[in-house]
Amino acid sequence: MLRCVTRKLSAALRGKYCSGYAAPLFVAVHTMAEKARKGELFDEFADDLLAERGVRPLIIVGASKVDDALVEILRRFLLPKISKANGQDELLDGARPLGTFSARIKTCRRLGLIDETLYCALERLRSVRNLCAHSIWFDASKSPARDHLAELSKHVTNRRSYKLTKERYFNNSLLQPIEEWQCLLLTLCVLLEAIREKVKSTRGSKVALRIAAK
16 A cells, blocks of 8 residues: 555655646655654554563553553644744743643643543542652552552543553563553553544634634
8 A cells, every 4th residue: 555655655755647647645755754753653662661670660661651642632632833843832832821731631631632431540649650750669569559559440440542552562461560560551542642643733712713703
């Protein structure tokens, strides 16, 4: 399929197709290449996550990936930033209103970009991430980390996405404690990546915008 599209694009550039055909082909090829690149990047991330044998760094890295995914979902959904093209996003970057993990999770929920169960799972991940980042001693087998894991599992393990993740990366085998964390984190990342792919930019409220223009 990709070879076919590429051949048609080359032909279009040589003038064998009408000029209007080249632009859609450019978009198609670019989209395929971009998806392949992102797929490769995610596979690299998954490999790194599965290679990590320490629970504490595993949770910090996994939560960071989840945080990045939330940023990209919001960036895609919200209207373009008001600041200059090369400037920071006035909502999402740095010490801005949506510059924290907590704010991004809550905003995605309030905008209807994630459901209640995924929201609860992300909040549990945020809590245990904070324990990892700010506690001198951390033991995933003891409370409160153990309690957060139980709640996180409750909101994730019944999902089809979790079962598919377990099948792909762990061959449906019985998971060791660190593998439980790996599977949960990968599932959350897969879900958010799927949302990011599908979400479209809001056009705002037409009624409100008409009133504002008066």
